[in-house]
Amino acid sequence: MTEHHGVREPRFPPGTFTPAPGPGRIGRMLLTHARVETSLTLRHGEQVLLTLLIPLALLVGLSLLDVVPTGAGPGVARVDAVTPRILALAVLSSAFTGQAIALGFDRRYGVLKRLSATALPRWLLVAGRLTAALVVVALQAAVLAAVAFALGWSPSPAGIALAVPLLVLGTLTFGALGVLLGGALRAEAVLAVANIVWFVLLLAGGIILAPSALPGSMGAVVSLLPSAALAEGLHAALVHGEFSWSTLLPLLAWGGAAAALATRTTKLT
Numbered sequence: 001m002t003e004h005h006g007v008r009e010p011r012f013p014p015g016t017f018t019p020a021p022g023p024g025r026i027g028r029m030l031l032t033h034a035r036v037e038t039s040l041t042l043r044h045g046e047q048v049l050l051t052l053l054i055p056l057a058l059l060v061g062l063s064l065l066d067v068v069p070t071g072a073g074p075g076v077a078r079v080d081a082v083t084p085r086i087l088a089l090a091v092l093s094s095a096f097t098g099q100a101i102a103l104g105f106d107r108r109y110g111v112l113k114r115l116s117a118t119a120l121p122r123w124l125l126v127a128g129r130l131t132a133a134l135v136v137v138a139l140q141a142a143v144l145a146a147v148a149f150a151l152g153w154s155p156s157p158a159g160i161a162l163a164v165p166l167l168v169l170g171t172l173t174f175g176a177l178g179v180l181l182g183g184a185l186r187a188e189a190v191l192a193v194a195n196i197v198w199f200v201l202l203l204a205g206g207i208i209l210a211p212s213a214l215p216g217s218m219g220a221v222v223s224l225l226p227s228a229a230l231a232e233g234l235h236a237a238l239v240h241g242e243f244s245w246s247t248l249l250p251l252l253a254w255g256g257a258a259a260a261l262a263t264r265t266t267k268l269t
Contacts, residue, residue: 103182104190183266
């Protein structure tokens with residue numbers, strides 16, 4: 001302290017040694033949280049197996065071996081028909097199954113409860129996970145596309161631009177479904193249900209088998225599932241260079257309903 005005309009003045013300007021606590025910028029918090037979630041996903045061996053190695057094995061196997069009908073149609077190579085469906089499987093694996101299991105165990109170990117006590121708002125916790133899912137899907141799509149090109153894949157040039165928004169919408173839709181499942185059930189139940197749903201949608205959800213290849217009215221029912229909608233939309237875009245509005249509506253409906261329910265049912269523990 002110094003004295004000037006009988007009035008004591010502080011030696012240092014006010015605020016010099018005063019911390020300025022408060023939340024950071026929203027964009028920076030989102031990027032930081034998404035980066036952490038992405039790194040945790042990529043470092044998890046089981047997640048990498050589920051999200052990348054299995055789709056890669058199916059891409060190579062179904063492209064080279066005539067074991068299941070792919071709905072390729074006349075003049076369409078098997079790899080051209082298989083690749084869009086494997087891309088849909090990659091989205092299902094990372095955005096739904098991976099996110100649901102990760103969220104379920106984060107709740108079990110108290111991670112979500114501790115994060116909720118920080119400056120991160122709840123919506124940003126979900127947004128960070130979805131952003132991480134988009135990053136993982138982008139990496140998956142790049143690797144799968146490189147392998148598909150090596151196998152002779154020749155997508156429609158216009159279809160690539162149409163496929164990108166479908167992949168984004170599919171990731172957000174399945175991400176919302178993953179949050180709905182992972183935020184409502186116990187971790188062990190989430191692990192079981194998420195894997196069962198993955199196998200069911202893979203085999204009978206319009207991914208490997210097109211809805212038109214399913215018997216009777218089952219195809220019409222399956223076409224309303226988000227898995228079939230994404231697979232058929234990517235097939236129409238990448239094979240025929242067309243945008244299918246009929247596949248867009250189920251994705252929007254499932255994603256909107258899942259997001260609305262998740263905000264009501266997600267638990268911190």
